[in-house]
Every structure is written in structure tokens, then in C-alpha cells.
Amino acid sequence: DGGITQSPKYLFRKEGQNVTLSCEQNLNHDAMYWYRQDPGQGLRLIYYSQIVNDFQKGDIAEGYSVSREKKESFPLTVTSAQKNPTAFYLCATQSNYGYTFGSGTRLTVV
Amino acid sequence: QQQVKQSPQSLIVQKGGIPIINCAYENTAFDYFPWYQQFPGKGPALLIAIRPDVSEKKEGRFTISFNKSAKQFSLHIMDSQPGDSATYFCAAAMEYGNKLVFGAGTILRVKS
Numbered sequence: 001d002g003g004i005t006q007s008p009k010y011l012f013r014k015e016g017q018n019v020t021l022s023c024e025q026n027l028n029h030d031a032m033y034w035y036r037q038d039p040g041q042g043l044r045l046i047y048y049s050q051i052v053n054d055f056q057k058g059d060i061a062e063g064y065s066v067s068r069e070k071k072e073s074f075p076l077t078v079t080s081a082q083k084n085p086t087a088f089y090l091c092a093t094q095s096n097y098g099y100t101f102g103s104g105t106r107l108t109v110v
Numbered sequence: 111q112q113q114v115k116q117s118p119q120s121l122i123v124q125k126g127g128i129p130i131i132n133c134a135y136e137n138t139a140f141d142y143f144p145w146y147q148q149f150p151g152k153g154p155a156l157l158i159a160i161r162p163d164v165s166e167k168k169e170g171r172f173t174i175s176f177n178k179s180a181k182q183f184s185l186h187i188m189d190s191q192p193g194d195s196a197t198y199f200c201a202a203a204m205e206y207g208n209k210l211v212f213g214a215g216t217i218l219r220v221k222s
Contacts, residue, residue, distance in 0.1 A: 004153075031208075040119065042199060042212040043154070058209075090153050098144055099210060101153030 003027040006091050006102035012110045013078065013085060021076045021105045023091035031094035032074040036060060036087045037104075043090065049074055078107065085109055113137055114202050116213025123190055124221050131185045131216045133200035138181070140202040144210070145174065145185050148197045157198070158185075190220045 007022045025032065031050050035043040045058030049068040063082025068074055078085045086109050091102045115134045123129045135143075141162055146154035160167045160174045160183065167174045171188040187194055200213040 006153075033209075035212075040214060042116070042214040043210075044212075045209065048209065092153070094208070098156045098159060099146075099154075101146075101155070103153050104151070106151075 004091060004093060004100055004102035006089075006105050008105060009103070011105055011107045013107060014110060016080045018077055018079050019107065021078065021089055021091075021107070023074045023076065023102060024072055025074075025091075025093050026072065027093055027095070027100065028071070029093035029095050029100075030071070032068070033092045033094065033099070034058070034064075034066065034074070034076045035090045035092065037090060038087050046076065046089075113211045114200060114213040116200050116216060118216060119214070120217040120219075122219045122221060125191060127190050127220070129187050129190055129194075129218055129220070131198055131200070131218070132182065133184065133202075133213050134180075134182045135202050136181065137202070137204070139204045140211075141205070142203045143174070143176065143183050144201050144203075145172075146199045146201065146212075148199065148215075154199055187218075190218075192220045192222045195219045 003026045005024045013019045033048040034046040037043050044060050046064050047066040049055035055068050065077045089105045092099045121129050144159035145157045147157045148154040158169045158172050160176050162178050173186040176183045198216045201210040203210045
């Protein structure tokens, strides 16, 4: 969507397992963001990156990790330390025209 | 700390009605206020945005009203259609779009 590809669309995680969500963009945008969406709570910022090889914690970073080795890619790892990972995860990039979001990954703990 | 408070949580209107969604913010340093529209299973899409130097902005059937002194802004949808049924989020940021803070969202249903 809009040059941002999130995969997979659906992901199931077992207890104690780490999983990685992919976010790839071809918009040539420097800034990238990861948000978590839960019903009735809006979007909460997990991590963001303004430039390659640099990233910052957002409001709910505990139990998550990221990397930014390439401008195009900003993967999010949900670790076993995240106690309630079931949610809809959204990746976004930022330009002068605002945010562009991907289509999201729905993660479910089984 | 919820920096942007959005209401109502859900809203049902008849086709042709004018749903109004309200947001209030606390941080006076915010200077960029976008609205996003999200359909089920999709990411949010930018609908319309406003800066605090104007009190109103229209784009098609969508209008943002902004009250800087009250620290409030609202979205009006004129002549609403069933296709407008979606979740709407207000947001705010400092420095034009950096680190958006989102409201909790409003689920809108337009009945035909």
C-alpha cells in the first residue's frame, strides 16, 4: 500500500517464541515508524527511525526490538518478553505530506 | 498520559447526515493536526490536515474546524455516505508530522 509492504498479513506466535514482522518501503523516505493498534486505544508508538543505523524507543518499546540496516527496511521483532503481543501492527513512513501506512500485520498468540 | 482525547468512541448517522468527531489536545507545542481514515484490515490513510494558523479547512465533503484557544479541533463529514463507514483517528504532532500522537479513534457507521 502506497509503496509500503508489510508481511506477513497474519502471524501466529506460540508462547515464548520470538517473531519478526517485515516492513519494506520504496518511497525513499528517511523516517519510519512502528505502531501497535488495540481496540479502543488508538495507535501507540513502539519504535521509530529517522535515519539508517539509528532508531529510538517510542512509548511502548518494552518487549520489542528493531533494526535499520537499510533505508528500505525496518523490521520489528516481538520478543518473548512482550507479555501481551496480540494486536494489529502498523508500519509507516513520513514525508512532507504526512504519514503513509502499510496494510498491517495481525499478530495472534496461540 | 493521553495527549489527544477523541470523542465519541462510536457514532451512527443516517445517510446524508453530518457526523462530527471531536478532539482535544494538551500540548500547546503541537502545530500539525491530521485526520486519518481506516477501513477494516487496512492501514490508516491521511484524510485531511490543518495547521493552527487557520480556523477551518475543507477538502471535498470533509471539513476540519480548529479552535486554538480551546485546544480543540473537529472533523465534519458533509452529506455522509455508507462508504464513509470507517474508523477515524485524529492526531497531533510538533514540527509538522514528526512523531504523531493519535486519539483513540471513532468508529463511524453511516446507515443507508
